[in-house]
Amino acid sequence: MDNPAPAPDSHVREEVEVAIPTGRQVAVRTLPAAALVVIGVPAIVWLVVDASGQTTTRWLPVLVIALLGLSALVMHFVQAPRPSPHKRISTREVQGALSYTHRSGTVPTDPHVRTVAGVYACADVETLVMIAAFLVGGVLAALMRPEFAWLDAGILPVAMALIWAFKSRHGWAYLKVLHSISRAD
Known part of the structure; x- marks a missing residue:
């Protein structure tokens, strides 16, 4: 039996719609990378700082960069799936949508802006979780080597951390409003 020739546009992928995860789903998926940071920061301090408070090696920046890289790698593998953002939506438009949703409690009507804002909101939630993990790791390290x-x-x-937390505070609110509206439909 002869197979028909593929259509000329058959090599073009169809876009599969991926739902935007909730804020809780994003936070839970970020926990492995956050746990690595909470454990890694005190471990680096334990290895590099002696009992008198002096650093024993000049490798501290390398170890911190390695911890950041490893946590980013873990984050890549455990990250909650989300749609790919459209290139035609500007960052300014997305930030405006996130801020507007935070103030008004409504999401944008344009589905492309809504999707891209959801992707940015997921990154904001991940940022908040990782900032909290670094701060907890820093407090534990300070308790270990006061x-x-x-x-x-x-x-x-x-x-x-405070600047990033201030900049990314709208993400959780956006995801909450987005999913409360989708549940109401």
Whole structure:
């Protein structure tokens, strides 16, 4: 039996619609990477800082970068599935949609903007979970080695964490509104 020739456009993939996960699903899927950070930060401090509060090696930046890379790799494999964002939607438009949803409690009517805002909101929730993990790891490390100069070492990361947390606070609210509307339909 002869097989018919494939259609000329058969090599074009059909886009499979992937649902945007809830904030809870994103947070739970982020926990393995967060646990790695909570354990990794005190482990690095335990290895690099001696009992007098002095660093024993100059490899601290390399170890921190390795921890960041490993946590990003774990995050890649456990990340909640989400749709791919459309290229034609600008970041400014998405940030406006997230902010508007946070204030008004309604999502954008354009499905492309709604999808891209959902993808950004997932990244915001992941960011918040990872910031919390780094802060918990830092507190545990400070409890392990209180003699270290934590004020000098921790002021910049804490300031950056607060800025990121402030910038990504709309993501959880967006996902909550998005899924409450989809459940009501």
